[in-house]
Amino acid sequence: MAIKIYRIEAGDFNLMRKYIVGDLRCHPAKNKRRLIYEWAKREFLNMSRVSEFGFCPEPVAFQKNVLVMGLVTYEDGPAPKLKDAVIEDAGCCFNKVVECIRCMYSKGLVHGDLSEYNILVSDEDKPVLIDFSMGALVEDPIAQELLHRDIRNVTKYFRKFGVDANENDVLGAVTGG
Numbered sequence: 802m803a804i805k806i807y808r809i810e811a812g813d814f815n816l817m818r819k820y821i822v823g824d825l826r827c828h829p830a831k832n833k834r835r836l837i838y839e840w841a842k843r844e845f846l847n848m849s850r851v852s853e854f855g856f857c858p859e860p861v862a863f864q865k866n867v868l869v870m871g872l873v874t875y876e877d878g879p880a881p882k883l884k885d886a887v888i889e890d891a892g893c894c895f896n897k898v899v900e901c902i903r904c905m906y907s908k909g910l911v912h913g914d915l916s917e918y919n920i921l922v923s924d925e926d927k928p929v930l931i932d933f934s935m936g937a938l939v940e941d942p943i944a945q946e947l948l949h950r951d952i953r954n955v956t957k958y959f960r961k962f963g964v965d966a967n968e969n970d971v972l973g974a975v976t977g978g
């Protein structure tokens with residue numbers, strides 16, 4: 802298992818409120834502690850929404866500012882972040898990440914904080930997405946902006962490794978437009 806503890810004092814509350822205010826599943830609490838609890842709940846709800854696909858840690862439980870989830874592993878230890886991982890076939894890994902974004906979108910969710918820091922690489926170069934508390938439902942007014950940013954981050958990263966990663970192509974593949 803992995804246990805994530807949200808530090809009550811460390812959050813940027815104005816930013817958190819900005820991102821949570823359009824989410825009808827959560828209460829944009831004025832109290833800092835309550836807002837952190839909502840943030841943890843939101844990460845759990847977002848992971849639960851897409852956990853059937855198997856590209857995120859298994860959500861186990863949350864209470865207050867603590868979230869318990871499955872540990873993502875590589876060989877016998879915790880999986881590295883994409884930014885630190887040695888990938889055999891960058892093009893193949895990129896396609897898998899795009900498929901994750903597409904599946905999430907089909908379930909009405911945008912990750913919202915996707916980058917090489919929030920993608921772990923498990924065995925056989927399998928990308929596993931983490932850190933879902935920014936995740937927004939597609940009907941949230943902020944969702945399209947977040948989707949564009951996610952796609953920009955991911956395409957920019959993979960282009961460094963020679964992958965022909967085009968933002969508009971990915972956007973079309975994800976939204977079907």
Ligand SMILES: Nc1ncnc2c1ncn2[C@@H]1O[C@H](COP(=O)(O)OP(=O)(O)OP(=O)(O)O)[C@@H](O)[C@H]1O
Pocket residue numbers: 803805858870871872873874879880881882918919921931932933
């Ligand atoms: N389920 C998991 N399995 C394995 N490692 C994990 C898991 N969840 C998180 N980690 C590790 O912990 C780090 C921090 O997790 P996360 O990205 O969810 O939090 P964060 O708020 O971005 O923290 P930080 O600001 O310290 O990066 C990740 O970069 C990853 O290395």
Ligand SMILES: [Mg+2]
Pocket residue numbers: 918919932
């Ligand atoms: Mg993170």
